[in-house]
Amino acid sequence: MPRPASEPPSEPAAGRSGSLRARSGDLVDAFERRSRRLLATAPAAGAALEVLGAAAHCLLRRVPADVWCGVLLDPATLLDTGGRHEQGFPERVMPRLFEIEHAEQAGVDNIRALSRRTEPASLLSVSTGRRLEDSVYYRDILHPEGLADELRVALRDRGHCWGLLVLCRARGTLPFSPADVALAARLSTPAGRALRQAFLLGGTDLGDTPDAPGLVILDRNGRIQQATPTARHWLGQIQESRPTGEQTGPLALQAVAARVRTTAHENPGESPVHSTRSRVRTHSGHWVTLHATHMSAPEHARGNGGGTGLGEETGAGHTYVSVGLSQPGDLAAIVLDAYGLSARERQVAQRVLVGRSTTEIVDELAITEDTVQDHLKKIFRKADVHSRRELMEEVFFHHYLPGLVQPPLTTDGRRRPRDRGAGNP
16 A cells, blocks of 8 residues: 655655554654744744644655644634644635634544543544544545545644644545554644744834724635725735635635524624624734624525625625734733633733732632632742732743833734834834
């Protein structure tokens, strides 16, 4: 049986001859060496994409694949925020893939199901009990592309999923083995931790940014009909390594649009307007929020063909996506998630960051002073600080959250370099 076409000529054969423990140790060591170099040298804004590429490279050297991609995820929504897709699925399958993954959330190995499992890696053939034909994902995505199976590994750390690696092999090639799945699982925590650390490297914004959000209008087939210059600016900044279709835009845009369209179609009677949102990191280091709204066509307007009916004229059936800088509340949530804080710890930390005293936190959260102190100890340990002041410096000055009068801030709340002066708005 032939090897997968993407299998490199060296290392995998030797690696497969060793024990799983030796191969696992070799994989983790190789990745951690590479990720440490990247985290020390890569530009902060692009560090996550570089780390994701390193994780994919190290795993593929030991577990080859014919088709593969690496996905950066918003840990709050598990929607795509970018990734590496040069060797991934073709553009034509992406609309249906997003419907299955993010809208229908169908299949035993859906990212939301995988993120909740104890084991972070899964093989579709095993998850389906060797009944691949029962999987809509296999029927609609893998089988038409000549792919026999798919291996997924969720990149997790501190209770959050920061990314996903997807490896597929073609029919007629060597199938994935249980050892391959176990090896991929060993990469989950080291890679998840490195992705989280890459996020924490965010630095100073060196350039001005557009103030108002941009707008993208997509038709009922997900094609871009209109996009303002500001929207095109931000879409072009998304950390995604793949050719971007002029009519479809980046995968992060497709994902959030597919999610809201399917929600609207499945719940037609609830409301004529449905919405969802996702947060995306850009090459320049900003966090951008994609807020998608879908307007359902009225019953009398549905079925008009050719795009000339009443539904098209009034905007019904279209998806509108606002693309703009994340607001302070959104950004604060992302930052605190990166430290692995629990829901209650985030509530306490957010109040510390806006200057609440212990007494005020006790009153607002209806908890005891001892409980507040216990939460603070855990927060300090997770953020690697020793006091409220250090926590505020770490979060506000390192991540440049809004809320400080000095120094001047850019429109997304990031601190300007001091030599730019107070003349900046």
